[in-house]
Amino acid sequence: MSDTIEFELVSPERLLVSEAVEMVVVPGSEGDFGVLGGHAPTVSSVRAGVIAVYEHGAVTARFFVAGGFAEVTPERCTVLADDAVPMGEIDRAAVEGTLPDLRDDVAAARDEVEKDAAEKALAIAEAKLAAVNAPVY
Amino acid sequence: MPSLKDLKIRISSVTSTRKITSAMKMVAAAKLRRAQEQAEAARPYAERMEQVLGALAVAAEGRPGAPAMLAGTGRDDVHLLVVATADRGLCGGFNSSIVRAARARIRSLVEAGKTVKILCVGRKGRDQLRREYGKRIIDTMTDIGKPSLTYAHVESVADKVTRMFESGEFDVCTVIYNRFKSAMTQIVTQQQLIPFAAQEAEAGEPAVPAAGTLYEYEPEESEILDALLPKNICVQLFRALLENAASEQGARMTAMDSATRNAGDMIDNLSIQYNRARQAAITKELIEIISGAEAL
Numbered sequence: 180m181s182d183t184i185e186f187e188l189v190s191p192e193r194l195l196v197s198e199a200v201e202m203v204v205v206p207g208s209e210g211d212f213g214v215l216g217g218h219a220p221t222v223s224s225v226r227a228g229v230i231a232v233y234e235h236g237a238v239t240a241r242f243f244v245a246g247g248f249a250e251v252t253p254e255r256c257t258v259l260a261d262d263a264v265p266m267g268e269i270d271r272a273a274v275e276g277t278l279p280d281l282r283d284d285v286a287a288a289r290d291e292v293e294k295d296a297a298e299k300a301l302a303i304a305e306a307k308l309a310a311v312n313a314p315v316y
Numbered sequence: 317m318p319s320l321k322d323l324k325i326r327i328s329s330v331t332s333t334r335k336i337t338s339a340m341k342m343v344a345a346a347k348l349r350r351a352q353e354q355a356e357a358a359r360p361y362a363e364r365m366e367q368v369l370g371a372l373a374v375a376a377e378g379r380p381g382a383p384a385m386l387a388g389t390g391r392d393d394v395h396l397l398v399v400a401t402a403d404r405g406l407c408g409g410f411n412s413s414i415v416r417a418a419r420a421r422i423r424s425l426v427e428a429g430k431t432v433k434i435l436c437v438g439r440k441g442r443d444q445l446r447r448e449y450g451k452r453i454i455d456t457m458t459d460i461g462k463p464s465l466t467y468a469h470v471e472s473v474a475d476k477v478t479r480m481f482e483s484g485e486f487d488v489c490t491v492i493y494n495r496f497k498s499a500m501t502q503i504v505t506q507q508q509l510i511p512f513a514a515q516e517a518e519a520g521e522p523a524v525p526a527a528g529t530l531y532e533y534e535p536e537e538s539e540i541l542d543a544l545l546p547k548n549i550c551v552q553l554f555r556a557l558l559e560n561a562a563s564e565q566g567a568r569m570t571a572m573d574s575a576t577r578n579a580g581d582m583i584d585n586l587s588i589q590y591n592r593a594r595q596a597a598i599t600k601e602l603i604e605i606i607s608g609a610e611a612l
Contacts, residue, residue, distance in 0.1 A: 187364065191467045191554060194360040209534050222372065223534035224543060248544060250368045257364050 184216040185255035186232065188242060190263040195242065202233040203256055205249050214256045221251040225258060227306035229266065229313070241266040243310050245303045262303075271311045277304055320597065323590040327583060334579035340406065341572035348499060348565035354465070355496055355558040362555035369548055372541065373512055375531055383538070385545040388511030389487045394431045396486035397421060398477070398509075400493040400556055401441030402564040403458055408571030410494060410502065410564055411440040417504045418492050422449060433486055437473060437557070465561055467554055474550035481510055489549075493556040494563035500570055502563035507556065509549055 183199040204213045206228030212221075213233075225247045232240040245262040281301040288294035318326075373386055399418045401411045418434075418441070425432050434449060436442040436456040445453060455476070460469050477489060489510040494502040533540055 187360075189361040189364055191358055191361050191551060192354075193357040197360075207534055219532055220530065221532040221534060222368070222537075222540055224540055248368070248540070248547075250364075250371070257368065259361060259365055259368065 182216060184214060184218070186214075187255065187257045188230065188244075188260060188263055189258070190260045195263050195265070196232070196240070200232050200234060200239075201236075204231045204233070205256070205258060206230065206244070207249065214251055217253045218251050218256070220253070221249075223249050223251075225249050225260065227303045229310045230258065230263075243269060243307055245307075266310065269307060269311055271308070274304055274308050274311065278308070318589075318593075320590065320593050323586060323593060327586045327590060330579050330582050330586065334576055334583065337572045337575040337579060341569055341576060344407075344565045344569035344572060348562065348569055350464070351558070351562035351565050352496065355555075355562040358555050358558050362551050365548055365551050369512055369544065372531065372544070383541050383545060385481065385510055385549075386512050386541065389484070391487045392430065394433065394486040394488070395425050396433045396435060396477070396480070396489045398435045398437060398473075398489065398491040398553070398556075399441045399445065400491060400560050401436070401438035401444075402560070403439045405440055406571065407564055407568035410567035410571075411438075411444065413502075413504050414492055414494060415441055415444045417506065418445065419448070421490070421492070421506065422452070435477070438560075460557065465554075465557055467550075470554040470557055471550055473557075474546065474553050477509070477549055477553070478546045486510075491553060491556050493560045494567075496559045496562040496566060499566035502567060505556075505559075507552065509552055512545070512548065 183201060184203070186196060186198060186200045186203050187194070188196040202213055202215050204211055205223070206226050207223040208226045209223070211228075212223070225244060227245050228243075230242045230244055231238045232242075242260075243264050243266055244258065244260040247258060247260040247263075249259070250257045278301070281297065281304055284297040285294065285301055288297050369386075397418060399414065401414050405411065422432050422434070432449075432452050434445060434453045436445065436453055437458075437460060439456070439458045442453060442456040442458075457473060460473065480486060481489065487510075488508065490506055490508050492504065492506050495505040497503055531537075
């Protein structure tokens with residue numbers, strides 16, 4: 180088994196990470212999964228959550244993703260995120276501030292399409308807040 | 317021979333034109349930098365997306381029940397061309413090169429007996445295509461990406477394309493845009509969006525896994541492909557429009573730069589003419605005075 184895996188995290192706006200790491204933990208829609216070198220080829224959808232990058236058994240970087248897809252091959256793990264931010268750049272107060280607005284949007288939605296979009300945005304914001312509040316270990 | 321006054325008026329008008337073109341050049345240069353950064357930042361995502369889908373397409377090849385967006389509808393009678401141009405002119409050959417490519421494509425498709433539908437993104441493309449192919453233009457979208465292009469803007473275009481495809485209004489979708497290479501060169505590019513066709517990988521890109529790689533899907537393969545394919549349309553359109561925006565500014569900058577230079581040359585020429593005319597007038601007056609004095 181190779182020791183490292185090429186990890187790439189890209190959002191439509193930029194390429195956040197492209198480096199060899201020991202392990203990444205990706206929040207798949209069916210549950211979190213860790214990816215080491217030599218992982219079986221997998222394609223999974225990603226839910227809103229935190230991607231953790233491990234180096235020598237400890238977390239070295241954490242990113243919040245708002246959903247997307249992950250493609251895993253034995254050599255590389257590519258995460259195509261709808262939106263991705265390093266955890267350090269999330270402003271907790273700002274996220275909390277948007278929550279009431281988003282709840283209003285959900286309540287004020289006139290049709291199904293609008294409601295779906297609003298609920299999605301709310302779920303992402305809530306996941307973001309949960310990620311900020313979660314203990315780092 | 318124009319009079320002194322005519323020359324003066326022309327010089328001042330060319331001078332103010334030069335002011336405008338040089339201001340436009342500066343603005344384009346500033347916008348170009350932003351647009352270029354954005355376009356280059358979006359490239360990795362679109363390229364990875366294409367690779368992932370390319371790998372999936374290879375894996376799904378030949379299997380029955382593959383989604384129509386991946387494998388096509390089995391026909392290619394109705395073509396949809398998404399012609400992406402700028403909303404504004406004064407950017408050299410930018411718009412006309414796209415329109416020229418679109419025209420050639422339409423002509424060859426029509427000759428082959430296909431039905432062509434056109435979706436114009438940007439006002440200039442519509443203006444130029446309207447006369448010849450007005451009936452084929454099904455819709456025009458203008459003012460997309462103002463003040464700056466975001467992913468959400470493009471989603472509305474992509475949604476439209478996806479909906480039309482799902483209701484069976486076309487079989488093949490191609491987008492025509494200008495790929496940004498440098499401020500001087502833009503490359504007119506035709507990219508097929510539906511059915512999915514992987515573009516040739518550029519040198520230095522990681523190779524697509526060999527055919528037959530078996531992927532595990534989480535959740536189901538069909539669910540993933542159903543979500544991934546419309547998304548790919550959106551991402552590829554987003555990339556196309558970003559490249560187009562950067563190309564537009566690049567083309568405008570180059571065009572305005574040469575316009576400024578030409579205006580400068582013209583002012584020089586006109587000033588020489590003006591000075592000659594002035595000297596000729598003075599000489600004429602002197603001759604008149606001298607010959608008048610001699611006659612006395």
